[in-house]
Amino acid sequence: MTAIVKVSLLLLLICTGCDSSRMDSTPTPVILEIPASFPVLEIPQDNPLTEEGIALGRTLFFDPILSIDSTVACASCHEPASAFSDPLAFSQGVDGVTTRNSMPIINVGWMETLFWDGRAMSVEEQALKPVENEVEMGERWDQVVKKIKRHAVYPAMFDDAFPSQSITPELIAKAIAQYERTLISADSKYDRFRAGEATLTEQEILGMNLFFNERGDCFHCHGTALFTDNRYHNNGLDEYPEDLGLAAITNHPTDAGKFKTPTLRNIEYTAPYMHDGRFETLEEVVEFYNSGTKYSETIDPLLGNRRQINLSEEEKAALVAYLKTLSDPGFLSTH
Amino acid sequence: MFSNIQRFLPCLLLILLVSGCDLFGGNDDPEEGVVGVSFEHYGNEQIVTLEQSSHQSEAGHSFTVTLLEYIVTDIALTHEDGTVVSLKGSHYVNKDNPDTWTIASITIAPGTYTSLSFRFGIEGSENVFGALERTLAVDNMIWPMMMPMGDGTTERYHYMRFEGRYGTDGTFRIHNGPSGGGDYSFPVSLPIDLEIDGNSETIQVDMHLDQWLTGPNVWDFTDYGMIMGNPGAQALLQANGSTVFAVKN
Ligand SMILES: [Cu+2]
Numbered sequence: 369m370t371a372i373v374k375v376s377l378l379l380l381l382i383c384t385g386c387d388s389s390r391m392d393s394t395p396t397p398v399i400l401e402i403p404a405s406f407p408v409l410e411i412p413q414d415n416p417l418t419e420e421g422i423a424l425g426r427t428l429f430f431d432p433i434l435s436i437d438s439t440v441a442c443a444s445c446h447e448p449a450s451a452f453s454d455p456l457a458f459s460q461g462v463d464g465v466t467t468r469n470s471m472p473i474i475n476v477g478w479m480e481t482l483f484w485d486g487r488a489m490s491v492e493e494q495a496l497k498p499v500e501n502e503v504e505m506g507e508r509w510d511q512v513v514k515k516i517k518r519h520a521v522y523p524a525m526f527d528d529a530f531p532s533q534s535i536t537p538e539l540i541a542k543a544i545a546q547y548e549r550t551l552i553s554a555d556s557k558y559d560r561f562r563a564g565e566a567t568l569t570e571q572e573i574l575g576m577n578l579f580f581n582e583r584g585d586c587f588h589c590h591g592t593a594l595f596t597d598n599r600y601h602n603n604g605l606d607e608y609p610e611d612l613g614l615a616a617i618t619n620h621p622t623d624a625g626k627f628k629t630p631t632l633r634n635i636e637y638t639a640p641y642m643h644d645g646r647f648e649t650l651e652e653v654v655e656f657y658n659s660g661t662k663y664s665e666t667i668d669p670l671l672g673n674r675r676q677i678n679l680s681e682e683e684k685a686a687l688v689a690y691l692k693t694l695s696d697p698g699f700l701s702t703h
Numbered sequence: 704m705f706s707n708i709q710r711f712l713p714c715l716l717l718i719l720l721v722s723g724c725d726l727f728g729g730n731d732d733p734e735e736g737v738v739g740v741s742f743e744h745y746g747n748e749q750i751v752t753l754e755q756s757s758h759q760s761e762a763g764h765s766f767t768v769t770l771l772e773y774i775v776t777d778i779a780l781t782h783e784d785g786t787v788v789s790l791k792g793s794h795y796v797n798k799d800n801p802d803t804w805t806i807a808s809i810t811i812a813p814g815t816y817t818s819l820s821f822r823f824g825i826e827g828s829e830n831v832f833g834a835l836e837r838t839l840a841v842d843n844m845i846w847p848m849m850m851p852m853g854d855g856t857t858e859r860y861h862y863m864r865f866e867g868r869y870g871t872d873g874t875f876r877i878h879n880g881p882s883g884g885g886d887y888s889f890p891v892s893l894p895i896d897l898e899i900d901g902n903s904e905t906i907q908v909d910m911h912l913d914q915w916l917t918g919p920n921v922w923d924f925t926d927y928g929m930i931m932g933n934p935g936a937q938a939l940l941q942a943n944g945s946t947v948f949a950v951k952n
Contacts, residue, residue, distance in 0.1 A: 407839045478839060580847040582929035592842040622754040669769055669866040669874035672928070 395420040395529055400477075403554035405562065405593035409477050415492060415542045417549060420529035425547025426703070427525065428540060433515055434498070435462050435505035442498065442544070445470045448703050451634035452551060457645025461504040468611070469645040472638045474631050474699070477549035479598050484627045484643045485617050486600060491548050495541035509537040516540070553633050553699040554593070561693070568693060574683065575690025583677055584687060586657075588670050589629045595694060600626040601668040604661030604675075605642060613643070624666050636695045650688045658684060733813035734901035740778065740806040740819070741905055742796045743951075744771060746912045753798055761917035764924055766869040768912065771798035773863035773879075774835070774844060776888075778806060778821040780897070782814050793825070795841050803840075808903065816897040819906055823944055824862030824888030830881055832858035846880045851932035854884025862888055865915065875924040877915065878931050879940050887937040893950040907951040914947040915940060 395418030402409050411417060428434065432441040445459040445466070446452040452473035458465040468484050476482065476491055488494035498504045499512055516522045517535055526535050529543060558576075560566035568576065578584030589597050600614045602625040609625030617623075627643045641647040647656065658679045661671050679687070744751040746758025746768070757765050776793040790809050797803045824830070835841050846852065846859040853859065865877040879887060897904060916922040920939040930936040 407837045407842045480839070577849050581849045581852060582931050585929070587845070587847060591845055592839060594839070597843045598839060620754070663872060665872075667874070669868065669876050672874045672876075 393528070394531065398422060398550075400550065400552065403552070403559070403593065405559070406475075406554065407478060407592065407594070409549075411477070411549065412490065412492070415545060417546050418529060420525070421543050421546040422550055424522075424525045424529045425543035425545065427522075428544050429547055433519070434507060434512055434540075436507040436511075437462055440505055445504070446473050448700055449637070451553070451637040451700060453638040455639065457640050459504075461501070462506040464503050466503055468643050469640065471630065472634060473548055473551050474553050474633050475594050476551065478594055479596075481598065481628070485613050486628055487617050491545040492538075492541050495544040495548070496537060499537070512540070513537065551699075551703070553696045555698055556633065556694045556696040558690075558693040559696075569689070571686045571689045572693050575686035575688070576693075578679070578683060578687050579690055584657075584679070584683075585670065585677075586632075586687075589668070590632045595632040596629045598629065600628055601670075602626045602664065602666040603657075604663070604667050604671050605646070605656075607662045607664050609664070611643065622666060625664060626666060632691060633694050634696055634699060636692045637700065650691055651684070654679070654684050654687050733899075735810050735813060736899035736901055737808040737810050737903045738780065738790065738897070738899070739808040739903075739905045740790065740794075741907050742804050742910065743907055744768075744798055744910050744912060748911075751798065751912060758913055760869070760913065760924065761921050762923035764869040764873070766867050766875070766924070768798070768865070768867040770864055770866040771912070772796065772840070772844065773823070773865075773910075774825060774841075774860060775821045775823055775891075776825050776829070779819075780811065780816045780895075781818045781820065781892075782812075783817050784814070787820075788812070788816075793835050794821075795835070795838075795844070797840060800840070805905075808905075811899060813899045813901070816895060816899065818892050819895050819908070819950060820890065820892040822888050822890050823948070824879065825860055826888055827881065827886035830859040830886075830888070832860060835860065846931070851883055853881070856884075865912070869924045873924055875927070876929065877922075877927075877940065878929075879937060880931065882931060882934045882937040885934050885937065887934075887941040889941050889944050891944075891948050893948060895950055909949050909951055911947055911949065915943050918943055918946045 398417040398419055400409065400417065429442045432438045432444070434441065440462050445454050445461070447454050450472070454470045456465075457469055458467065459470045471484065480489070482488040482491065482494040488497065499507050499509055513535055523535070526533075526539065530539055533539060557566050557568070561568050579586045589599070589601055589603070591597055600623065602609070606625060612624050614626040615621060615623035635650065639648060641650075641653050647653050658677055661667070661675050746756065749756060749758065751758070751768050751771070753768055753771070755767065757767055759765055772795070774793060774795050778790045778794060780788045780790060782788060788811050791806050794806055795803055832845055844861045844864070846861050848855055848858050859881045862879040863877070866875065868874050881887065893908070895906060897906070920943055922939065922943065927936055
């Protein structure tokens with residue numbers, strides 16, 4: 369045998385060796401640690417979490433390749449430093465700004481419906497939307513798939529995460545969804561207080577009592593360990609809501625002005641507030657609930673008819689102090 | 704030939720009789736059946752549609768319902784011989800989610816059952832947050848521990864959240880639960896006439912929402928705002944609860 373043949377044979381052996389090991393490797397399953405205070409987490413059977421899937425999803429989430437001119441990534445409007453929201457009232461996309469305030473991505477695995485108006489029924493479905501949204505990423509899905517297929521790294525990553533499946537928009541969304549399910553925030557001062565590992569100040573305790581009693585009455589909507597009921601309410605922002613919210617999706621006039629209750633976890637980091645970012649500070653939000661809710665036909669019965677709760681200055685400050693105990697600084701940096 | 708037939712006829716008859724007995728053998732051995740329970744909601748005998756249907760309160764207000772969710776526990780059937788057969792430990796119903804309107808069918812022994820029973824809400828010492836299924840919807844029924852709503856020690860569950868609108872711009876919120884640590888849950892026992900012998904049945908339980916607002920106590924929406932810290936109001940609702948449930952026969 370000539371040397372050339374020998375080398376070729378060796379190469380062939382190595383190559384087939386590589387190939388077969390790739391084919392044998394199944395993605396490594398990941399079991400999320402669910403905080404004891406949280407409800408059960410349901411993960412769709414056709415998208416189990418794997419190390420490779422999560423890693424791929426994370427890379428895609430931070431990669432502007434999904435946008436038409438490679439300037440905007442999911443993370444542009446969902447920055448870790450802002451608890452996966454951004455500091456703007458309306459977010460900057462490839463073509464102008466969004467019509468609503470960017471939502472934080474916190475514990476979204478538990479959310480049965482997504483968006484301010486609930487138009488997506490799962491994180492997978494949600495992740496399909498921004499790419500073709502003209503303002504946000506303005507790209508066509510077939511273009512995205514093309515770019516990813518000829519990319520230096522992605523084809524191998526997809527093969528590791530989803531062996532022998534061809535790259536499709538759905539598969540891209542699945543990977544992103546896997547990553548989003550890992551964005552669990554459950555280590556705030558308040559969580560530690562509940563676990564007996566931290567103490568709250570007198571002011572924070574006063575605020576907590578207001579949050580959970582019928583006077584302040586925040587817990588009926590911002591309840592559970594998620595600090596949202598994941599339901600849709602009109603919390604009295606406007607007498608005549610300009611943005612119809614849920615009603616634009618359901619076509620029921622009785623849903624006018626209803627929006628998804630946002631989580632209050634990490635609320636300190638997600639200003640400005642509400643679906644249109646109208647409030648700059650938590651003090652303004654608390655003053656709104658104290659004296660500013662407006663009656664309309666769809667106002668939530670919990671907020672009643674032109675509710676005035678007459679909180680003292682001390683009580684308002686306490687409520688804000690309590691909201692800040694829901695901050696989980698570690699959440700901003702672990703990703 | 705003829706005599707042959709004569710000889711065989713008794714045998715044939717016997718065979719027919721025996722196989723006949725086998726065919727109708729069910730008469731001797733009654734069989735298990737399956738039973739499910741479904742919940743329906745009425746206001747003045749009219750089915751409730753959230754945000755749509757309008758109903759009348761005894762106190763004279765017309766009202767619509769925006770939210771109706773509740774928990775029942777210890778759902779069981781009583782056999783005529785006195786045995787109690789458990790169907791389910793606890794069940795959460797939400798008018799907005801059809802998946803919650805039924806308790807899935809359960810296989811039960813044959814016989815005659817004379818009542819369906821359950822507890823509206825959760826019995827005092829068992830009402831501890833975390834004890835029920837940990838779905839987001841059930842977790843959301845949390846009843847905080849803060850005084851005067853709770854007893855300052857443990858989080859528990861609401862029994863019911865019943866909210867809506869009345870008159871031109873009124874809103875109401877009837878939240879039943881362990882106000883001040885008290886127990887305002889109550890047992891419900893509904894007579895039924897259920898024969899189980901291989902059959903499959905669904906028992907329909909009707910909640911008559913207008914009955915929360917009367918019999919014996921007339922409930923005027925204008926008199927009550929928030930009642931989670933109002934044990935007196937909870938006791939009135941508990942009493943009114945006696946006429947709220949019925950079984951459609
Ligand atoms: Cu309540």
